[in-house]
Amino acid sequence: MHPVTFFVPSFMKAINDNTEDSLRSIISQPSPGVLTFEMLQPRFCELLVAEVENFEAWVNDTKFRIMRPNTMNKYGAVLDDFGLETMLDKLMDGFIRPISKVFFPDVGGATLDSHHGFVVEYGKDWDVDLGFHVDDSEVTLNVCLGKQFSGGELFFRGTRCDKHVNTGSQPEEIFDYSHIPGRAVLHLGRHRHGARATTSGHRINLLLWCRSSVFREMKKYQKDFSNWCGECSREKKERQRASIAATKSVILVLKLIHFCNFWVLVMLA
Numbered sequence: 001m002h003p004v005t006f007f008v009p010s011f012m013k014a015i016n017d018n019t020e021d022s023l024r025s026i027i028s029q030p031s032p033g034v035l036t037f038e039m040l041q042p043r044f045c046e047l048l049v050a051e052v053e054n055f056e057a058w059v060n061d062t063k064f065r066i067m068r069p070n071t072m073n074k075y076g077a078v079l080d081d082f083g084l085e086t087m088l089d090k091l092m093d094g095f096i097r098p099i100s101k102v103f104f105p106d107v108g109g110a111t112l113d114s115h116h117g118f119v120v121e122y123g124k125d126w127d128v129d130l131g132f133h134v135d136d137s138e139v140t141l142n143v144c145l146g147k148q149f150s151g152g153e154l155f156f157r158g159t160r161c162d163k164h165v166n167t168g169s170q171p172e173e174i175f176d177y178s179h180i181p182g183r184a185v186l187h188l189g190r191h192r193h194g195a196r197a198t199t200s201g202h203r204i205n206l207l208l209w210c211r212s213s214v215f216r217e218m219k220k221y222q223k224d225f226s227n228w229c230g231e232c233s234r235e236k237k238e239r240q241r242a243s244i245a246a247t248k249s250v251i252l253v254l255k256l257i258h259f260c261n262f263w264v265l266v267m268l269a
């Protein structure tokens with residue numbers, strides 16, 4: 001792990017300063033819960049792509065069968081499997097957890113302690129697109145490594161808990177992001193998303209699914225409401241609105257009864 005050769009100076013400085021303000025100064029949030037920032041040096045992206053290509057060539061030559069990154073992608077490789085596990089651990093510990101601690105505290109952002117790291121590849125000879133899904137992660141880092149491509153936008157549709165994963169999205173949850181080489185996207189694993197077709201060229205992205213065993217354990221004992229789920233929050237607001245409306249009606253009826261009683265007494269007097 002050589003931070004200075006891996007990361008762009010603005011990212012290095014924000015992490016070294018390690019204050020909420022320094023992190024906020026380099027991160028944009030074009031849609032709630034979707035963070036983006038300049039991260040990797042072009043030279044590092046090239047080296048990582050070359051390493052993946054070497055590995056794939058070796059796999060082809062030796063007729064080895066390798067694990068694909070996940071159940072959805074047929075192309076790409078698991079980086080942990082060819083010597084990059086320690087480097088990715090350091091990436092998560094030293095560079096992703098400081099950010100997720102500030103921006104994603106409700107899903108164990110401060111306690112990320114394991115990862116699944118892989119690259120995905122899209123284009124005419126690779127995967128074309130990626131269906132709508134949630135990741136098996138608390139926080140996902142997705143960085144475009146290149147090469148040249150068009151299309152391949154990420155589409156987001158709001159964060160949901162297990163119970164609400166198939167519910168509709170609100171207009172404000174709909175967001176499309178166009179990948180830029182070297183630029184990172186950080187989002188919750190439960191933020192529903194997919195990738196549109198890469199219509200030309202070759203797109204390679206680095207994915208780090210970061211997990212928190214503490215959060216996973218705590219989730220087992222959690223009641224039915226998740227404050228990070230868009231639909232839970234909407235239902236909670238709706239319940240509060242209905243309860244306020246019901247209280248108001250009761251008060252109105254009581255006032256009316258009081259008013260009638262008053263006039264009955266006046267007329268009897």
Ligand SMILES: O=C(O)CCC(=O)C(=O)O
Nearest residue numbers: 120130135142195205207
């Ligand atoms: O292709 C992309 O940029 C998205 C990949 C992704 O969502 C995943 O591998 O979980």
Ligand SMILES: [Fe+2]
Nearest residue numbers: 133134135193
């Ligand atoms: Fe994903």
